[in-house]
Amino acid sequence: MDSLRDIGEQIAHTRSVRRLSVRRLAAEAGVSPSWLAALEKAEIAEPSLPRVVRVLNALNLDLRVRDYHGGIPDLDEMNEVNDRERAEIRAMRLTSGRSR
Numbered sequence: 001m002d003s004l005r006d007i008g009e010q011i012a013h014t015r016s017v018r019r020l021s022v023r024r025l026a027a028e029a030g031v032s033p034s035w036l037a038a039l040e041k042a043e044i045a046e047p048s049l050p051r052v053v054r055v056l057n058a059l060n061l062d063l064r065v066r067d068y069h070g071g072i073p074d075l076d077e078m079n080e081v082n083d084r085e086r087a088e089i090r091a092m093r094l095t096s097g098r099s100r
Contacts, residue, residue: 003042004039004042004044004047005042007039007052007063008039008040008041008042009040009042010061011036011039011040011055011056011059011061012040014059014061015040015059017088017091017092018059022036022037022040025055025058025059028058029051029054029055029057029058030054031051031054031055035051036055039051039052039055
């Protein structure tokens with residue numbers, strides 16, 4: 001994740017895949033639903049890091065600090081994305097009853 005917009009999009013995506021409402025995730029993370037909705041849309045200029053971490057923890061996501069390569073992903077980063085996408089597809093198949 002490279003920006004607040006990326007973080008918000010990942011939170012919204014994961015919440016949606018797990019079929020959680022904004023209200024429920026907000027309650028689990030101890031933040032207001034309006035704050036969470038604004039975070040997902042990147043409408044908060046400087047969000048509180050402890051709040052962001054609580055939301056990520058509620059979704060079993062983490063926030064990583066890494067070397068910046070000028071926006072060009074290295075092979076490990078590309079593999080992580082592929083692994084994450086495969087896991088999300090498997091999870092969606094399991095929840096829809098179409099596992100292979």
